Amino acid sequence: MSVHDRAYALPPQPLDVFTCVLTGVNQIEASAGTGKTWNICALYVRLLLERDLNADQILVVTFTKAATAELHERIRGRLAELARAIEIDDDGGDPFVAQLLDTTLGPDGLDRELAGKRIRRALSTFDQAAIHTIHAFCQRALQEAPFAAAMPFAFEMEADDASLRFELAAQFWRERIEPVAATYPAFAAWLVARGASPLELDAQLARRLKKPLAQLRWGTSGTTPPTLERERNDDARARFDAAGALWHAERESIERVLDDAQAALKQTTHKREAVRAALDAWGRYFAEGDCHAAPPREAAKLTATALAKATKVKFEPPEHPFFELADALASAAEAAEAGHRTRWLALLAMWLDGAPQALSAMKRTRRLASFDDLLSNLHGALTAHPWLADTLRARYPAALIDEFQDTDPLQFAIFERIFAGPGSDGEAGPLFLVGDPKQAIYSFRAADLHTYLAARHAATARYTLAVNQRSTAPLVAACNRIFGANPRAFVLDGLDYTPVAAAGRARAPLIDETDPARERDADGALRVWMLPSGEATLIKREAQRQAAEACGQEIVRLLRGAREGGVALGAQALAPADIAVLVRTHKQGSLMKRVLAAWGVGSVELAQSSVFATLDAEQLERVLAAVDAPGDLRRLRAALAADWFGLDAQALARLAQLADAPALAHADEATAWVERFSRYRSLWLDRGFATMWRTMMRELGIGERLIAGREGERRLTDVNHLAELAGARSAVHPGIAPTLRWLAAERARGGGEDAQLRLESDRDLVQIVTVHKSKGLEYAVVFCPFLGDGARMTGVGTGLPDASEYHEDAQAGARAVLHYGCEGADADRAEAEAAREEAAERARLVYVALTRAVHRCYLVAGAYLSSRSTKESRRSVLNWLVAGDGRPFETWADDPPADDAIEAAWAGLADDTIARAPLPSPARRVPLAREAALGSKLAARTMGRTLTETWRIASFSSLAAAGARHASVTVDDEPRPDHDALAAARQEAAAAADPVWLPEPTLPVPAPTPEALLAADDILAFPRGAAAGECLHRMFELADFSDPSTWPGAIADALVERPVATDADTAARLPAMMAHLIADVTATEVAPGMTLAALDPTRRLTEWPFLFASPSLELPALRGLLARHGYADVALEAGTLSGYVKGFIDMVVEHEGRFWIIDWKSNHLGTSPAEYGAAALEAAMAHHAYHLQALLYLVAVHRYLKARRPSYDYDAHIGGYSYLFVRGVRPSWRDGAVPAGVHARRPARELIEALDALMSGERTS
Structure with missing residues (x-):
């Protein structure tokens, strides 16, 4: 028998961490709560001391950043404690230090002075400690050998390469699949009927990349993929x-x-x-x-x-x-x-054969890498360059791999190549593989338990950790009974349950004086509630509801008892956060959350579900689509149907009617929404997603509305999470359309790890946790209402041939197989193997769930009725654990015991540690009252003064608006154009300036024309509001005034880019109105001797941005300066502006050597010439503080010309400003000698120079 076979066959030995050998490949099999991290710390200290290694020479690898941070702190803390103990020669009562002093540092061990030096050396260099995630280790290894890895020296890391995969899939679809579909129409129809698309190719590639070492098999031909044959000539x-x-x-x-x-x-x-x-x-x-x-x-x-x-x-x-x-x-x-299936499989084989290499080439070209690339690239480099393994082995003479049960074949192949072979000393390792195979529950992340089992062949020693440090002795004994009842509890061969003992350490006891089970002698640490059986058997949905209700009822009893002093952990009352309800799915968690809410119990949900699978992700997509096209009333209605906005059915119905019935009385309501969303669109394009989003949330009260509703904290957390992800994407790929495409794709695929639901509250609440998320955590009291669910997890099929996943010859290497298009016996075998592996993982999930509790665990078991199968509840894994009787799982699943036999098996388990009782009957709900606030009711103080930012970037809009409303302003007030809607400040008097036309007697004022009698193309009938103003501004910006042929295109583009909401009849007339307007404005004299039609297009600048310094502008002094020059008072905030003044000038033109500022105003002042005469315009300029705007613009041009023209002279080069109230500008309308709608002025030189000096911080007399 070989050494490897012996290591696999012999039973493992209990680990003595202070005496085990520090050579070879060692597999340490832990159990839940047995102090895995404690033992890793001990091994790390021994390697430092006995092997004389530095902190950067001992590689410690785990699989999450959080676990890495915990290991880093725990090991550093252990070293600090040991250094202190050696220095003062006192173990301080720490069992670890005491045992280390007796063994490694005992009389026959290492000299203590030398040990102290090594510990202090490690602490001084611990920032370089090689404690990494698997991906971080691979990245460091590749950086040390970039040529061997064939990677660029500098590359950008991407957490997810989904966008690149899809780009490649779309290219393959265009180049290979579409030509085949065009050749074979029947195949094209087959693809359409099954919803085939590049998304399917992307999904299959992602699956392949997660299991790069798995063997691909095709139909009945084994590893040979099918070929793309011609379609038979079939009529x-x-x-x-x-x-x-x-x-x-x-x-x-x-x-x-x-x-x-x-x-x-x-x-x-x-x-x-x-x-x-x-x-x-x-x-x-x-x-x-x-x-x-x-x-x-x-x-x-x-x-x-x-x-x-x-x-x-x-x-x-x-x-x-x-x-x-x-x-x-x-x-x-x-x-x-x-034939169609074969053709599809042939195309899929071509795709999977070439796509991984094509994706790698694409990433190299773009200097990108994903986390998974780090693993595959290092594995490839180790395979191609054996010397790299020796280099890394010399760099890291020892390694400890934590959570090894969650490894996969690629990861283990990397560690095996580096550490399993003999090193320079002729020995393997030391490599410690630490994990609990009974907690291997992450197969959906490509974790492969078979790799752990196969790794036993490489191990030279196997150890176990068999003392539970977490749970009380009764609960440990109960778990031993549950998992020891069936010799095949964990289904797979080679994965056995080893009973564990409870540690003797003292812990605060659970005191439950209100427990009714004490009177029935049914107060075991594990309490099994049996569902009704026989004729009273419940259907599945009702069984789950009653199970949740029973848990809620018991949680209320515990918490009410804690308030009354009868339920406590030692001297402390049991708190809501000490209680956890474990669920498998987000749906089960939502049910439990609703039940607890009905009982008046607050809860928080921790799950691994994706935020993109929530209702709010769908609503966000609709809202952003409306922001992209605010003039599309269909999109707008879809967005406003979201409950974020609080609109009722009547309001939505009124919006729906608008498109069918022009000139409705409520048209202004829709116009207001269009204008608002148009402004959000401009904010996104000008200032980015984050600014737009914050503005929308604040103005529409979305956060307040969400938090006030059901599951408010959960939903507000999700909405903020989604906005954060969208903002991050928009920052990398600017624009609205790319963000919308990304959001749709993420909703379709579910997102990556960064999309997992976040904790919505850190208050003291009952924890609702998925079993996957609970791994590694512990709670005083745990409820498991849904572990008895026997339904298999089934995905939604597409009708396309898919791969069956299974492992072949698990004892000899557990090779993973992806078998596409398997049929007949192969399909039956694959299905049976898939069912067996799913059941094995279910058993491990049950193990994880039942081992989270410290003091007490509640479990719901028993039979229920299912529409899927009469055997569903009987063959649940929970029943397999207690009634499996050692039979092969396949046999048991085909013919599970009857309900009464399962009931008898549960009854046989009951003892003083396991209490079996019927599921508590539903009781009348008496919700848990909220705890009374201590003392008097608290309220926030109200701020009675305004705080302003002294240093900021200001604009005309922010200065005038802040003064008018006496409100604080932001640090960056205005990086967008000062269009009509931005000047919100209201003034009381008209401003004075030097007129550029001599006044003449005015004519009598004619009566205004009723709007109903206006011509169809009269601009006075054009819609009003901010969106309308933006549209007209955009038209003037795009048009060439000297070339009427450009006007239709400018009008069309303006209507698309700045849509205006109106009824269908008016919308049809908008282009004619705009064309008439531009013809009138260009033909009217807008300054003495100047018409826009005659203006040289090369002598104009549109939307000219400016930014000039204003280091110390005293705003009261500015008001005084304007008053001294005859301008009406302007309401400005008190204080000093230090920073910059910023803005956009609609148009700057040069005419006969003088520069003029042209500003478009779309204000609707009336329908007669007199309402656009000099007096009316003077009043409008004062009312909106436009005089201040014009003066700021002139200062900007004045400073610019002073800097750019050495011969600049204000009197010679400045013409003035001309504000065009365009609805009244037309050649036939005049107020004496002055054209109607034109307010042209040339401020005095002294005023502009004084204002310039004041902006620079100088005082003016």
């Missing part, structure tokens, strides 16, 4: 047409033949109703006219073959020529299906 159309013609001609005759044959046909399959359903199915089949489609399933009853099988003995089957043709159609469809 499907002729066969279909012949059968269809006969059907239409002989339908009644066929029906009579079948009616007459009823006595001869078996009624189990061919009752009259079933025959008529088959006739109807054939009718629909021929009506659809698709010759490549297979006949419906129910239609197959009327084929000659089916009728012959359904004919009773001594009777002749019914005859009609159609039955033979139906047989031919069915046979041809079956043959075609087989």
Whole structure:
């Protein structure tokens, strides 16, 4: 017998961590709560001391960042304690230190002074300690040999390569699958019917990359993939047409033949109703006219073959020529299906053969790498360059691998190549593989327990940890009884249960003076509640509801008792956070959360579900789609239907009516929503997703509305999580469309690890935890209401040939197999193996769940009724544990014991540690009252003053608005254009400035024209509001005023980019209104001697941004300066602005050597020329503080020209500003000599220079 065979065959020995040898490959099999980390720390200290290794020479690997951080702190702490003990020669009562002083540092051991030096050396260099996740270790190893790894020196890490995979899949689909589908229409129809797409290729590649060492098998041909053969020359159309013609001609005759044959046909399959359903199915089949489609399933009853099988003995089957043709159609469809499957498998084989290499090449070209690439690249480098293993072995002479049960073949192959072979001293290792195979529950992450079992062949020694440090002795004894009842408890060969003992350490006892079970002597540490049986057996849904209700009722009893002083952990009352409810799925967790809420108990849910699978992810996608196209009322309605906005059905109905009924009274309501979402779109494009999102959340009160609803904390956490992920994606791939595509893809695939649901609260709440998430945690009291679920986990099939996953010859190496298109006996074997491995993992999940409790565990077991199978509840793994009786699982699952036998098995387990009782009957709910607040009611103080940021980037909008509302402003007020809607400050008087036209007597004021009498293309009928203003601004920005041929394109683009919400009739007239407007504005004199139509296009700048310094602007002094120059008072905040002034000028033009500022204003002032005359415009300028805006713009241009033109002179080069209130600008409208709608002024030189000086911090007289 070889050493390896002996290591596998001999029973493992209990680990004595202070005396075990520090050579070879050692497998340490832990159990739940047996101090795995404590023993790793001890081995680390011994390796430091006895092997004289530095901290950076001992490799410690685990599988999560959190576990890495914990190991790092625990090992450092242990070293610090030991250094202190050696220094003062006192173990301080620490058993670990005391035993180490007696063994490694005892009389026959290492000199203590030398040991102290080695410990202090390790502590001084511990920042370089090689304690890593598996991926971090691979990355460091590759960095030491980049040429061997064939990786670029600098590359960007991506947590997930899904986008690259999909890009490659889409390319393969275009280049290889679409040409084949175009050649074979029947195959194309087959792909469409089964929903085949690049997403399926992506999923299969991801599956392959997670198991790169698995063997691929294809159908019955083994490892040889199918080839892409030509489709047989089969005249499907002729066969279909012949059968269809006969059907239409002989339908009644066929029906009579079948009616007459009823006595001869078996009624189990061919009752009259079933025959008529088959006739109807054939009718629909021929009506659809698709010759490549297979006949419906129910239609197959009327084929000659089916009728012959359904004919009773001594009777002749019914005859009609159609039955033979139906047989031919069915046979041809079956043959075609087989051909399509083979063709798909051939294409899939081509894809899986070349895609991994193509993906690697794509990543090298783009200098990218995913975490999984680190593993595969290191494995490839070790395989191609054996010297690399020696290099890494010299770099890390010893290694400890934690959580080894969660490894996979690729990871173990890496460690085996480096450490399992003989080193420079001729010995293997030391390599310690530490893990608990009974807690291997992460197969969905590609963890492979068979690798752990196969690793026993490489081990030179096997040890166990058999003392439970977590649970009380009664609970440990109860678990020993549960998992010791069936010799095959964990289903797989080689995975046995070793009883553990409870540690003798003292712990605070659970005191439960209110426990009614004490009176019945049923107060065991493990309490099994049996579901009703016999005639009272519940259907599954009701059984789960009552199980959850019973748990909620008991939790309330415990917490109420804790408040009254009867339930405690030692001297401390039992707290809600000491209680956990373990579930398997998010659905079960939601049920438990609702039940606890009904009992008045707060809870928090920890699960591994994806945030992209939530309702809020769907609602986020709809909302962002509406932000992308705010003028699309269909998208807008879909977004506003989300409960984030609080709209009722009536409000949504009014929005729905708007598209069908123009000029409704509530059109302004829709317009307001369109304008709001248009502004969010601009914010996203100008300032990024985060700014847009914060603004939307604040303005619409989304957070407040969510937190006030059911599961408010959970939902608000999810919404913030989704926004964080979307913001991170948008930062890397800017733009709205890429973010929407990403969000849709993530919702389809479920996201990666960063999408797992987060903890929604850190308050003292009952914990609802999935079993997967609970691993490694402990709770005083645990409830397991749903562990008895016997349903198998089934995915949603696509109809495409998929791979069966199983392991072959587990004892000889447990090779994983991905078998595509397996049929017959292979399919049966694969199905049986899959069921066995699923059951094995279920058993391990039960083990993890039952070993989380410290003092008490509640378990619901027993029978229920299922619509899927009458055997479902009986063959649950929970029943297998107590009633399996050592039989092979396959045999037991095919014929599980009857309910009464299972009941008897549970009854036989009951003793003083396991209490068996009926499920408590539902009681009248008396919700747990919220604890009364201590003292008087607390309230937040109200701030009575305004705090402003002294240093900031300000703009006209922020200065005027902040002064008007006396509110604080943000550090970055305004990086977007100052369009109409941004000037919200209201003023009381008109500003004075030097007119550029001499005033003349004004004409009498005509009566305004009613809007109903306006021309169809009159701009005065154009919608109002911010969105309308943005649209007109965009048109003026895009148009070439001197070339009318550019105007239609500018108008169309503006309407698309800045949509305006209105009714259908008005929407149709918008282009004509805008065309009329631009013709009027360009033909009107907007400054003396200047029209825009005659302006040289090269002498204009649109949306000109500026940013100039204002180190110390005293805002009260600014108000005084404006007043001294005849301007009305402007409401500004008190204080000083230190920072910058920023803005966008609509247009700067040069005309005859002078520079003019042009600003578009879409304010609707009325419908007559006088309402756009000088007095009206003066009032509007003052009302909106536009004078201040114009002066800031002139200072920006003044400073710019001073810096750029050595000969600059204000009087010679500045023309002034012209504010165009465009709805009133038209050649025929005038106020005396002044064109209506045009407010043109040239401020005095002294004012601009004084304002410039004031902005620079100088005082002005």
